[in-house]
Amino acid sequence: MRRGFKTEAKRLALELRAEIGLGAHSPFNPYAFADEYGIPVIQLSNLHGPARDHFLQADGSALSGALVPIGTGVAILENDAQPPTRRRTTMCHELAHVVLEHEFGVSLSADERRCGLGGDQEDEADWLSGEMLIPSDGAFRLARANATDQQAAEFFDVSLAVARWRMNHSGARKVVERARRKRATL
Template sequence: MPPPAGFVKKHVTDLAYETREELGLSPFDRLEPLALAEYLAIPVRKLSELREENPAAADYFLTRDPAAFSGVTVFHGSGRVILHNDAHSPARQASNICHELGHGLLLHDPTPAVDGSGCREWDQVMEDQAQWMAGALLIHELGLVTALRRGSEPSEIARRYGVSEDMVTWRINMTGAYRRAHPAHR
């Protein structure tokens, strides 16, 4: 029987905050995804770097349908490399890279990208864990609650942490940060 969802989120959050601390970051500091990747010895490549190797695929995902591809972790033996779509905004790239780093921090095993019939393989639990990890790495709850108490708008918080307003709103909603920042408004 799997652990309750709250237990998994707590474990993932604790690991994210321990990782931030190892990098010397306070709850109020911005995490730089490429610095974390370097710390973890996980190379990160931009999709645009593959134009020479596979121009049709790279151009498709970079210009024709950038929303179709965000990032992927590619395994080679025990090593891994992250490939991300650098056509996305810098804030979205931060989320994409941290999502993939989340898979690494959580020691997720490699899975095939597609099944035998060519359909995409998807493990929803691993994807949810990696997404939660990305959010916790990028925006510490204490920093978020403190910013909300001080009256900061999501756009200000997004700029401070280098993330999208959508990420800030998601973290506010998923962590209950607004209720904790403004207990009288319950």
């Protein structure tokens, strides 16, 4: 990942949230955001034919989401057979690629936090989508309140895996624990 990207993503995610009237302490709404940006979202269940049956598998082994070029713009195709928290992560991942203006043909996402793009673009989209779902400021507030991963997941309406990732890798818990240890030795 490019130097300074994490700091940039932290700020950018707060700006993106503000565009749909959200602060750092509420669940992100990727559908409202896509709407605001004029990005059509197509649900797989609305497509027809054998392609649909192939893609529509609840375990997501075939597809979670995809960016599909439409004219000069882009649409997001999402697998609506998956659980809502999983869909929200996929949506944020694809939206992050759009916001960061990544080059893409068709980006297919099978893993919850990855698609087929690979490299720096993939790492950047992954990190930014994490900041969109649980901003660092939100993670810090939860860490100070001793929130568990489960509580963080419920508060931000994300999967347990995403909550655990953000609470541990945003640095929130580490910083709060360090501050507490320092106070304890005074």
